Amino acid sequence: MQINPDLQFIKFLKGAGGDTLKKCYQCATCSVVCPLSSDSKPFPRKEMIWAQWGLKDKLVADPDVFLCHQCGDCTAYCPRGAKPGDVLGAIRAYAYTHYGFPAGLAKLATSAKNLPILIGLPAIIILVCWAISGGMHLPAGGHIDFGGFFGHWDFKYLSKTVFFIDAIMLPAAGLAIFSSYMGVSTMWKKMAEGLDTKPDFRPSAVQFVMEFLWPAVQEIISHNRFNECGANKDRAKGHKPLMLAFIGLLIVTTYGFIRKDLIGIINPSMHGPIPLWDPIKILANVSAVAMIYGVFLLWGKRSNDESVSGTQATFYDWFLIYEIAAVGVSGLLAELTRLAGIGSLAYLFYYIHLVAIMMLFLYMPYTKFAHLVYRTFAMAFERYRVSNYVLNKN
Numbered sequence: 543m544q545i546n547p548d549l550q551f552i553k554f555l556k557g558a559g560g561d562t563l564k565k566c567y568q569c570a571t572c573s574v575v576c577p578l579s580s581d582s583k584p585f586p587r588k589e590m591i592w593a594q595w596g597l598k599d600k601l602v603a604d605p606d607v608f609l610c611h612q613c614g615d616c617t618a619y620c621p622r623g624a625k626p627g628d629v630l631g632a633i634r635a636y637a638y639t640h641y642g643f644p645a646g647l648a649k650l651a652t653s654a655k656n657l658p659i660l661i662g663l664p665a666i667i668i669l670v671c672w673a674i675s676g677g678m679h680l681p682a683g684g685h686i687d688f689g690g691f692f693g694h695w696d697f698k699y700l701s702k703t704v705f706f707i708d709a710i711m712l713p714a715a716g717l718a719i720f721s722s723y724m725g726v727s728t729m730w731k732k733m734a735e736g737l738d739t740k741p742d743f744r745p746s747a748v749q750f751v752m753e754f755l756w757p758a759v760q761e762i763i764s765h766n767r768f769n770e771c772g773a774n775k776d777r778a779k780g781h782k783p784l785m786l787a788f789i790g791l792l793i794v795t796t797y798g799f800i801r802k803d804l805i806g807i808i809n810p811s812m813h814g815p816i817p818l819w820d821p822i823k824i825l826a827n828v829s830a831v832a833m834i835y836g837v838f839l840l841w842g843k844r845s846n847d848e849s850v851s852g853t854q855a856t857f858y859d860w861f862l863i864y865e866i867a868a869v870g871v872s873g874l875l876a877e878l879t880r881l882a883g884i885g886s887l888a889y890l891f892y893y894i895h896l897v898a899i900m901m902l903f904l905y906m907p908y909t910k911f912a913h914l915v916y917r918t919f920a921m922a923f924e925r926y927r928v929s930n931y932v933l934n935k936n
């Protein structure tokens with residue numbers, strides 16, 4: 543068999559946390575100690591040799607790469623210091639770019655040297671919208687309401703600020719959803735090429751959701767796999783509140799959309815701020831605190847890994863941490879300065895908050911945040927490949 547290593551791929555892995563991959567001498571200790579690896583499909587030993595050989599196409603179609611939770615148990619026991627957990631993290635980073643759509647935006651989001659563009663793009667879009675809305679100002683004090691950030695108009699069925707926020711965020715969220723769909727469906731097709739299934743023996747959409755996707759989501763929410771990790775057990779303490787915070791904020795955003803954009807059309811009084819004592823407002827504030835708590839725990843954990851265990855500092859890992867911290871801290875500061883009546887600061891923090899949220903949407907499918915969808919579908923695939931749809935194919 544002739545092997546044609548993709549040298550660019552190997553170079554990418556080395557720069558994205560996989561700098562130790564050449565140290566592996568295939569002893570298989572990592573596959574034995576990995577708490578998430580199954581007996582029938584062990585990892586990460588095979589991924590280490592494929593990575594050394596530069597077998598890019600094989601690795602991006604390998605569900606086991608996405609099943610790894612980067613717990614670090616394999617790294618702790620590797621006799622050669624090859625850090626297989628970090629190598630798998632680097633392969634995932636490559637896969638998100640490989641599957642990313644549009645390719646140009648995906649490539650842009652992989653490098654620290656593009657940070658001025660990554661931040662500047664949403665910052666300019668929102669600044670231009672703020673300027674053309676005619677509402678651009680920094681209030682001096684008194685009653686401050688972010689509902690007037692983009693100014694006011696006489697059209698009572700939709701407030702001007704809601705209109706501009708929709709015009710900015712809905713296309714960004716739409717692109718994230720479409721890009722994730724394109725990436726995950728290509729990944730699924732590649733993974734399924736390794737299975738000997740017949741086209742007329744496939745689950746319906748409902749069967750797919752109920753038998754594979756929903757159980758995977760339930761398992762993710764429970765954090766059962768994180769709890770199986772040994773060396774990095776503490777990571778679940780930061781990851782769980784962070785994940786619950788995102789679920790809470792998804793509920794709050796959906797409620798806000800229904801309240802302001804839909805019910806607000808027939809009842810314009812819904813356009814105003816949600817009272818502090820409203821359960822949804824309480825959920826929003828609790829979620830914001832959980833987000834900040836979770837992300838700073840992960841921040842501390844990552845810093846500690848780098849200084850104690852010599853883990854490579856990568857843009858891939860830090861970009862997501864900084865981005866989530868920016869969303870949480872700017873949102874909290876905007877709210878606190880609003881309540882304190884410091885209008886100019888409240889509006890500045892609110893502007894930064896909008897930029898951070900737009901960044902989260904825009905770059906979600908290509909950065910570490912993409913594990914949200916790719917790992918979920920890989921976990922669904924893990925169930926699918928041992929189901930009757932595959933095994934009883936006749």
Ligand code: SF4
Binds near residue numbers: 626
């Ligand atoms: S990564 Fe380390 S533990 Fe795993 S096979 Fe290679 S040398 Fe052995």
Ligand code: SF4
Binds near residue numbers: 579
């Ligand atoms: S980091 Fe953890 S889950 Fe990933 S391969 Fe290593 S032991 Fe397994």
